[in-house]
Amino acid sequence: MPEQTSKTYRVQGFSCAGCANTFEQNVKRLDGVTEASVNFGASKITVYGLTSREALEKAGSFENLKILDEKEKQEKQLPFWKQKETIKVYVSAILLLASWYVSSVLEDSWIPTIGYGASIVIGGYTLFRKGLKNLSRLQFDMSTLMTIAILGAAAIGEWGEGATVVILFAISEALETYSMDKARQSIASLMDIAPNEALVRRNEKEIVLRVEDIRLGDIMIVKPGQKLAMDGKVVRGASTINQAAITGESIPVAKTVADEVYAGTLNEEGLLEVEVTKRVEDTTLAKIIHLVEEAQAERAPSQAFVDKFAKYYTPVIIVIAFLIATLPPLFTGNWVDWIYQGLAVLVVGCPCALVVSTPVAIVTAIGNAAKNGVLIKGGIHLETAGALKAIAFDKTGTLTKGIPVVTEMEPFGSNREDVLRIAALLEKGSQHPLASAIIRKAEQEKVLEIGEVKDFQSVTGKGVQGNLDNIRYTLGSPSFLETVLGRMSSSQKSIIQDLEEKGNTVIVLGSQKEILGCLAIADEVRESSKRVIQKLYQVGIEKTIMLTGDNPRAAQAIGNQIGVTDIQAELLPQDKLEVIKGLRTTYKGVAMVGDGINDAPALAASSVGIAMGGAGTDTALETADIALMSDDLEKLPLTMKLSRRALAIIKQNISFSLAIKAAALLLVIPGWLTLWLAIFADMGATLLVTLNSLRLLRVKE
CATH class of the missing domain: 3.40.1110.10 (Calcium-transporting ATPase, cytoplasmic domain N)
Structure with a gap:
């Protein structure tokens, strides 16, 4: 893309991936906008060209989206059970229950029909507005399918089932929004780690400044028990710093004059004077947050497959539903029952569970890793790492x-x-x-x-x-x-x-x-090396290869001490590159673990490049696919365990989503598929897929 003006905004109010896509398309149609890209995982949009926040909010009015500047903190939203849209669902549900009761007491009364109609209008107003607008543009997404199904149910006299579908769909959307917000909290919590202001000495005066106003070279005074607001270098004092927020290390690190310290870390003991060396947007924490949010936008192979599948799946379902509603009645004459079955197929056709199956898992896994001091640069690297059987290690500075x-x-x-x-x-x-x-x-x-x-x-x-x-x-x-x-x-x-x-x-x-x-x-040899290698075998890694320029006997002695399976010795830098290429072929993929500087060619040639010591080197953060923020391998087994669990959960989610759809469609043959059963199957699948993905938050060492 040619160089042009771009600006990134935070978006508040996304309820589903489909809505994010609709918003992206709406923004692309705005005057002055040449391109737009939505990052659903991080709730952000990057706009190329010139536009205003008001125009963006108008483009997102179908979902009542709120647009904020990238650095602006999101307003705390009401819990979903207190939101305006949810209150409409309460009213709709009460009307539905009341109408059910009246219909059971008064037979052949028109009162329940009015109640059902009111329930459909109140609970489904926003849905219908989106669905009818999409239908006029021949855009067949979730809202379009649900609108056709509900209006069709009302048209053939199934008012009660139409109202039930409205409420179950609203509950499904609320649960999806809740689960996505829960997954995003890992990143939101990172953004709140560093203070917004700091005590600074400037021109012999001590003043409290917002981090945006702190300049390079300012002296930041950090008292015991305070968090550091900026990256810098200690110029006076000595203390221990808890760096868990950045590196995942639970043991505090001793810091004295000339040592580097990072924003978001906690000063535990002594008074420190720190010379600020990076602006607020360039701190290690800011880079981590930016890279993690970008990683959430990277599409994993399975997500690309799901998106492509859903693109063709929805139109095919519409055609199947139309054929079910029109062909059998030509022979049986029973139009009402078969139109009803066709509408039920439309509801089953909603790809909610399938669409959400991958992104929730990836966002959750990447967020969990970031909180533990591991930066995974995208879903593709998460999936690749999850399938690895072999890991190669540079010896010096790594093992x-x-x-x-x-x-x-x-x-x-x-x-x-x-x-x-x-x-x-x-x-x-x-x-x-x-x-x-x-x-x-x-x-x-x-x-x-x-x-x-x-x-x-x-x-x-x-x-x-x-x-x-x-x-x-x-x-x-x-x-x-x-x-x-x-x-x-x-x-x-x-x-x-x-x-x-x-x-x-x-x-x-x-x-x-x-x-x-x-x-x-x-x-x-690092004390942790042998322990890390043993843990890697426990999580499913079969081959560990040590690469070194040492002579074979010295390499063998160290390799035996650590417990690696293979040793490649007397390697020149170019030899390491060739070894990695060979290992990729032999094991159908190999990770390379190094320091991110000397091993750059081998890291680049590997299936997944893993650099350690990311908190101290920009090179590791920029070049590696995965960066261990601490200068140690302790977090590597967790990374492999999390990657494997994420890959397994993604496969489970996709398989379950497709299986539940297939099972529901088979119920059409004996005529057992009902509208409420169809939406319940869709809602249940979405809920189970989401809860399954959120299990990744609980993965620990």
């Missing part, structure tokens, strides 16, 4: 802490300090993750000297070379040193092998003449 340390040093006939000094000087020019471990060790032992390495050369994935004091040194993997020098004694190989079998990565130092020594470097 391990990502902070390598030198554990052992073995000089081969050389001085120990010289080996460490030369290795550290060579690594000063390297970007390799292991370089920092060697330099830290040299600093600790105070052997890091100022020295200039000349003719420095880095060989990606293998090692480095350089001249020091007119001697050419090589530092790298054992295989690289053996290639360069062409020799390595059996005793040296044995020492290196022993170190590797303990889970170390071994770096060897050599000159042009001989091998001088080796350094063993290990990356500490």
Whole structure:
């Protein structure tokens, strides 16, 4: 779509997906509007072009929709049993019951017919207005089908059943609205996490400002027990911060000067002074809310199938209903009974349960995940994750802490300090993750000297070379040193092998003449890694694959410790990409878990890219399909469990919706399908599908 003016509004009052679609079409027809897109899950509309709130509210008048600015908080609505439309249903129900009673007492009286008629008009006024307008445009949606069925029932004298259908349909719509609101509450609660104002020091004065008026560089003063209103960096003080709202971690995190803090988190102990580093619309919490709302608009494969099916299903039902109402009477002459059966088929044809079967489940699952510190970027990723059998992990920084340390040093006939000094000087020019471990060790032992390495050369994935004091040194993997020098004694190989079998990565130092020594470097395994892998097996993951650039023996030692099923070692960055492509083919889909930065190509090539540490990196939030907001894997089993449960519930909902329709249609054959039974089947299916979806709110670790 070409660049053009766009504005997003919040919409209050959506009752169903069909109404949202009607509103979208109405807005597209407004003067000045070039395109419009409704996000039913998040109750939002994005309008391209120029229009006003008044014009949008007019486009939504059929549903009494209220339009608000995106940042404007929704007004608290009355409970549905107190709303104006519902009160009409109460009156309609009372008239229906009274008419039933009168008809049982007074036979052949016209009073019940008047009561039924009044019940139909009062309870179905809004429905008829929508239905007749749609009928005039030949738009056959739920309102159109119900209007034809109810008016048809009245026309053939079935006033009581027509009134019953009106009331049952109203109850069905109220329950659907209630369930959708319940599903959306997960996101609404996120929006209320951060305070609307904060105490700020500006120009040596302390003032309370609304978050919209706080500027970058302002100093925010946060007292114990207060929530942070903005993202920032601690400039004074120390405290523990409860970050559960952002990362899902229940254990508070210690924060001191220079540490990052996030809007919506709770300061538990000390007084903090925080320099504001992001505007209110750019905070991590704001990004999470935005991305979750966008995710709810993403159509999952099953939802796309349902929408496509419903598009053809409704016209087909209308044709079937027409044929039932007209063909049999040509042979039997019994027009009233067969027209009645045709009207009942129209009611059964309402695709309410089918249409709502997927979106409620997806909105509920994504909302539950967000509250637990997991950002799922759309229904398609939720469904894909739910069907996975294999997960690949980057080792460094994912299964391990990502902070390598030198554990052992073995000089081969050389001085120990010289080996460490030369290795550290060579690594000063390297970007390799292991370089920092060697330099830290040299600093600790105070052997890091100022020295200039000349003719420095880095060989990606293998090692480095350089001249020091007119001697050419090589530092790298054992295989690289053996290639360069062409020799390595059996005793040296044995020492290196022993170190590797303990889970170390071994770096060897050599000159042009001989091998001088080796350094063993290990990356500490996260305490949670083994526990997470075991939980993944419990939720149905069959294969866990560790990807690493380590040598096979070191990789095997760490892999055995953690409990992964497969290990791929000595991989260069491009090798990881190829491995992921192969795994996708082998297992018909694979997830890749990494830090979202170094593993970007592999994450992109996987079926589902899962990045961890999303709260601290914009890259993870933007590039991954799923982001674990904490810098840990603890929430991964919950993500897989929730995805699997959501996929199962979506399949159950679709199957049940179609089965109940088929069963009701079969009742036409013996002539047992009645109008009230048809609407009851439709309402019951919608209610059961909705309640089934809301079970996803209860999924926990």
